Amino acid sequence: MAEERPARPSDIARAALEAARAASAARPQPTRRRVAGPRRRWTGPGPGADDPQLFGTLVDALVTQQDWTARTKVGAVFGRWDTLVGPDIAAHCRPESLNEGELLVVAESTAWATQLRLLAPSILGRLRAGVGGDVVTKLRVVGPTAPSWKKGPRTVRGRGPRDTYG
Template sequence: MDKVWPTAHRGPAANPAAAPRGADLAREALRAARAAAAGRAAGSGGRTHSVTGRGRRRRRWSGPGPDDRDPQPFGRLVSRVAMDRGWSPRLTDATVLGRWPQLVGPDIADHCTPISLRDAELTLQAESTAWATQLRTLQRQLLARLAAAVGPDIVRRIRVVGPAGPSWRRGPRHIRGRGPRDTYG
C-alpha cells in the first residue's frame, strides 16, 4: 500500500508545475523589485531620483561649479569634521601651543614656553625673571601678533610666570621650614 504524504512535505520537486522556473522566476523577482521601489518612492513624498522618470532629473557629474562630490583638500575636510564634532576650541588651543615659535618669533620663543591656554588666558613660563619682566612689557604686542595669526578672541590675556625656585626637598622625610637657607645668617 502506497503512503500518501501531505503536500506540505512533498516540496517543489513533488509538484513541478507549482514552482516557477527560469524566465518565470526572473519576472517574479523583477516584479517584486519594482513594487519595493514604488513603495520607497511613495514613502519619500513622491520624489524620485531616477534619471528617467517623472521626478527631478539628477545630474551624473559635478559640472563646472563646485560640488560636495568634488575632491576636497584634506585641510578643509579636517576642519569640517572638527566643526561638526565640536573640536574647534581644542584645535585652536593646540595651534597656539604647537606653533608658538612661528607665532611670536624665534627670539621670544627661545626664552619662554607656553604652558596652557584656558578661558582665553595664555600662561607663559619665562626662563629668567628678567625675561618675565620683558614679556610683561611686550604683552600688548604679543596679543596683537596672536590675534592676527589665530583670531581675535582666542587669546585675550597673557599671564607670565617666572622660573620656579630650586626645591630643597630630598628624600621621603623632610622638615617644614625654609630649608638650608635659614642657616645663612
C-alpha cells in the same frame, strides 16, 4: 540525390541573429516616462564631492561638523607658538597652560620675564591676529622656578639643609 552540407558556425550565428531581431521587432516598445525630480548634475572637469579631496579640506570640514573649533584654536596656540610670537621670543619662553583665556608663559630667566611683561600687549595682538580674539584674553608671565629643598609634604622652619654644611 543532393547531399546536404553540414551547417557552418557562421550560418548558425546568422540565423540566431535574425531570429532575435524578429522577436525584438514583434515585441511592443515601452514608452519612456519622465520621472519628476531633481536632475543629475554632472560635475564637469572640476573636482566634485565624490572625487578625492585634499586632506586639509576634509579635516576642516570635520572640525566644523564636530564643533571642535575652540579646541583647535587652543591647540594652535601651543602648536604654532614659534610662528605666532616669532622665533626670537619663542626661543626664550614657552606656553605652559591656558585656562579661561589666561595664558601662562614661562620665561627662561627673570630678565626675559620682565621683557615679556613689557611686550604682553604686542604678544596678545599677535595671538589675536593668528588664532582669534576670544582664545587668549590675558597673558601671565612667570620666570623660572628656583630649585626646592623640600623633599616631602611637611617642612620645618629654619635654614634647612644649609645648616649642616659646616
